[in-house]
Amino acid sequence: MSVSFEADARLRIDKWLWCARFFKTRSLAAEAVDRGKVQVNGQACKNSREVKPGDTVVLEAHQQRWEVVVKGIAGLRGPAAVAQTLYAETEASEARRRQDAENRRLNVEPASQLQGRPTKRDRRQIDGVRG
Incomplete structure (x- = not known):
């Protein structure tokens, strides 16, 4: 599996999200992009939008909001250890996700x-109860 950290390397956003293991399938990644759950450099995007190292991606997946900086491009989906090298999560995003997880743990949704x-x-x- 080849991972490129070069500035001129590019990959479609839906494929990158799948390779970075934010979504289990590429079609789920494409659906999230279509629904407006993904932004690249502060702008809504389409599936054909290409990302390159240095771009900032904000996405909502699995009841979590991620803000990551693209570090590399992988041509194929590989092991999780390799996928984690493709991005770096911002400090603010990590803190917000930890806080959200704690809130979900303490305030359980009754319908769940x-x-x-x-x-x-x-x-x-x-x-x-209704009477």
């Missing part, structure tokens, strides 16, 4: 514990 349809017993309790 619900799974599937209510049972007959659950339905009776819901009806009892």
